[in-house]
Amino acid sequence: MTALKKFDRIEAAGLWRERPDAQRVEVIVSVGDATLVITNMRDMALAHWSLPAVERANPGQVPAIFHPDGVPEETLELGEDAAEMIEAIETLRSAIARRRPRPGRLRLMATVSLFAAIGALGVFWLPEASLQHALKVVPQVKRAEIGGGLLQNIRRVAGAPCSAPQSVEALARLGARLPAPHGGGRLVVVRSGIEVSTHLPGGTVILGRALVEDYEEPDVVAGYIIAERLRAQITDPLEPLLREAGLVATFRLLLTGALSEGTLQDYAETLLRRAPAPLPDSALLAGFDAWAVRATPYALAVDITGDSTAALIENDPYRSAAPAPVITDGDWLRLQVICSG
Numbered sequence: 564m565t566a567l568k569k570f571d572r573i574e575a576a577g578l579w580r581e582r583p584d585a586q587r588v589e590v591i592v593s594v595g596d597a598t599l600v601i602t603n604m605r606d607m608a609l610a611h612w613s614l615p616a617v618e619r620a621n622p623g624q625v626p627a628i629f630h631p632d633g634v635p636e637e638t639l640e641l642g643e644d645a646a647e648m649i650e651a652i653e654t655l656r657s658a659i660a661r662r663r664p665r666p667g668r669l670r671l672m673a674t675v676s677l678f679a680a681i682g683a684l685g686v687f688w689l690p691e692a693s694l695q696h697a698l699k700v701v702p703q704v705k706r707a708e709i710g711g712g713l714l715q716n717i718r719r720v721a722g723a724p725c726s727a728p729q730s731v732e733a734l735a736r737l738g739a740r741l742p743a744p745h746g747g748g749r750l751v752v753v754r755s756g757i758e759v760s761t762h763l764p765g766g767t768v769i770l771g772r773a774l775v776e777d778y779e780e781p782d783v784v785a786g787y788i789i790a791e792r793l794r795a796q797i798t799d800p801l802e803p804l805l806r807e808a809g810l811v812a813t814f815r816l817l818l819t820g821a822l823s824e825g826t827l828q829d830y831a832e833t834l835l836r837r838a839p840a841p842l843p844d845s846a847l848l849a850g851f852d853a854w855a856v857r858a859t860p861y862a863l864a865v866d867i868t869g870d871s872t873a874a875l876i877e878n879d880p881y882r883s884a885a886p887a888p889v890i891t892d893g894d895w896l897r898l899q900v901i902c903s904g
Contacts, residue, residue, distance in 0.1 A: 575648035578640040611691050615659050690810045697813050698799050707765030716831035721756030730901035733894035741788045752901050756835050762791040764800040772902045781889040786861025789850045804830050844874040855886040
């Protein structure tokens, strides 16, 4: 399509809202291959809207508000400084509208066009719309069940979680000191299979045994827990699972409330191989401040020279004043032998 090629290199800043009760997020909007691509400031894709399914909620008004057809609660707002992008979207919508079948054309042309539209929706809109709907409606209790299923599959690689009797209560107290944003959030220490940490849907954080055995103070493992809590806040832990599992698994979850054992097993293996996503220093520092934990021990654990984590050390919110202890000295000693049982 000539109109699409004309605009395939323009970008604009906008405000994206996933649902009415969510905060608006600053995003970058670009025109992709028959799609409108919405990414955050870290170049992470948040949504792909099929151009044939883009609707404008306020024609002729600025800021312009767009949404996917049938999903008015998800919106993209473009202001005056995005006039070129607004023009591009309207031009493409008009071009697509002109290409739609009209009464009087040959029946074969109408049938081919219909199947093309259905194919475009199936390829570009339906998977993303189904995924976003699942992320909105799957409740916390179901997420916890999915996390539990993943943990059972992780056990096949990492073995049973460490559970020395004298250490389990200490680990629970550490979890209570560093809860997930929605409350709770189980901590699990494993003997092998993972070097540092990862997290599961439902709030569970998995820690490698080295984090409790190889360091002299609990602030290090606390830092890794905070990092996983932040990653779970930035990206819904269910999202990468469903993206990898695909449309059929997403439909299965929506219809039955469950994922297949094969889906959980495949993703558990992916999760153990995947390196933790990097976090901006600003997010980490805000997390250390919010959970009242020193940033410096974590920074030195990540880079013993402190060169790559200098910003965390220099801007440690507790550089000059110590917060409340993460756990007591006695609990820390008990936690360090959690894998000895």
